[in-house]
Amino acid sequence: MNYINRHCRIRNKTIESGGKIVYEKKGGSLDEFLDSAFASLSIGYPKFYKMDRLSKLGFLATEVLLKDIRLLDKYKAESVSIVTSNANASLDTDLKYFESTKTIASPALFVYTLSNIVAGEICIRQGIKGENAFFVLPGFDSTRLFEYTEIVMASGKTDACIAGWVDVLGEQHDVFLYLLEKLNSGGLEHSAKQLQKLYQENYGPVDGGS
Amino acid sequence: MDQLMADLKRQIIEALNLKHLKPEDIGDEQPLFVEGLGLDSIDALELIVLLQQQYNIKMANPQDGPQIFRSVKTIADYIRTNKTA
Numbered sequence: 001m002n003y004i005n006r007h008c009r010i011r012n013k014t015i016e017s018g019g020k021i022v023y024e025k026k027g028g029s030l031d032e033f034l035d036s037a038f039a040s041l042s043i044g045y046p047k048f049y050k051m052d053r054l055s056k057l058g059f060l061a062t063e064v065l066l067k068d069i070r071l072l073d074k075y076k077a078e079s080v081s082i083v084t085s086n087a088n089a090s091l092d093t094d095l096k097y098f099e100s101t102k103t104i105a106s107p108a109l110f111v112y113t114l115s116n117i118v119a120g121e122i123c124i125r126q127g128i129k130g131e132n133a134f135f136v137l138p139g140f141d142s143t144r145l146f147e148y149t150e151i152v153m154a155s156g157k158t159d160a161c162i163a164g165w166v167d168v169l170g171e172q173h174d175v176f177l178y179l180l181e182k183l184n185s186g187g188l189e190h191s192a193k194q195l196q197k198l199y200q201e202n203y204g205p206v207d208g209g210s
Numbered sequence: 211m212d213q214l215m216a217d218l219k220r221q222i223i224e225a226l227n228l229k230h231l232k233p234e235d236i237g238d239e240q241p242l243f244v245e246g247l248g249l250d251s252i253d254a255l256e257l258i259v260l261l262q263q264q265y266n267i268k269m270a271n272p273q274d275g276p277q278i279f280r281s282v283k284t285i286a287d288y289i290r291t292n293k294t295a
Contacts, residue, residue: 035229046248049229104263107255108227 002153002180005187007164007198008065010057010175017064019201030171034060045125052093052112053173055121058084058166061177062122071160072127079159081130082119083149084177086167089115089136118166130158140165140176142195149180150190165199212238214286222282225260226253238283246281254279261285267292 009016013033014024023040025033034056038048041063048059071080093112100106111117116134123129131152137144149163164177176199180190188194219233222242226249236247243249249257257279261267267289269275278288 046228046230049227104259106259107252111252 002150002182002190003184003187004178004190004194004198005181005183005185006065007176007178008061009199010061010173015060015064017067022064030168030173047121050108051121052090052096052109052117053168054086054090054092054115054166055112055118057168057173057175058118058177059121059125061164061166061175062126062162065162065177065179066126075159077127077129079130079157080126080128081152081158081161082122082128082132083135083145083152083161083163084116084119084133084166085135085137085141085145086115086165087137087139088167088169090117092168092170122162128162130161131155140174140199142199143192146190146192146195153180153182212286214289215282218282218285218289221260221264222257225256236282239281242279242281243276249279257285261289265289265293 013026015022015037023037025036037060090113093109097109097113100109115136119132119134145163149161152158152161159182161180162177163180167174215238216233219236223231240246254275258269278284
């Protein structure tokens with residue numbers, strides 16, 4: 001049995017940790033929300049400002065998810081994995097990059113035209129070196145996420161896994177990340193049903209659509 | 211302050227998303243890479259784009275990059291030498 005020891009959601013310009021709102025900024029653009037949320041964390045990590053929106057969302061969610069815990073004090077860097085998924089891959093940045101090619105293509109945008117770059121940014125920040133996978137799916141799929149992460153955890157190479165959903169297109173954004181561990185730290189039993197519940201619970205409609 | 215260098219500092223901050231910096235935080239001769247502002251190889255490419263977009267200068271030899279992009283002052287010197295009227 002594996003356990004969901006922490007979970008975090010970002011939706012409607014609101015960040016929740018363990019079901020409690022830890023930051024919100026209504027009004028303004030998604031970019032303003034992301035930068036102000038980052039500023040509220042008081043982290044000295046200037047590279048954040050260079051990231052695309054997908055990476056910023058994953059970065060912020062992971063910072064909140066791992067607040068006050070140091071995963072690498074408990075686990076080897078190689079035994080922490082990342083399994084993420086979304087519906088729009090890197091389309092949000094792909095469109096910006098395509099626009100830039102009409103004049104001079106932007107190298108800084110180009111490097112974010114892959115969806116799994118978000119996992120790379122999280123790995124660099126957290127020092128994680130384990131397996132990672134990114135699935136592009138029609139929508140949040142708790143069954144697939146549960147089944148794949150269970151395989152990863154059973155591989156004998158992973159003791160903890162950051163998993164979930166990180167999606168953005170324009171102003172529309174939706175993030176659900178959780179920390180999966182073999183050890184129970186007051187968490188919830190890992191199951192597709194539990195993931196679906198945590199993802200959906202008390203969610204209103206997504207705003208900010210184009 | 212030299213107007214060209216002042217413009218460059220503002221343009222570098224905008225082009226490289228250095229939102230944590232203000233133009234006055236960047237010294238004229240402060241190294242831009244590694245021990246200075248900590249810029250990386252992608253930033254170097256963006257600086258080449260900046261020269262092309264803002265000053266219509268195409269670098270003839272990219273291998274000259276480390277010398278040209280050493281500091282704001284060296285970039286300004288390069289622009290003054292290569293900018294067509």
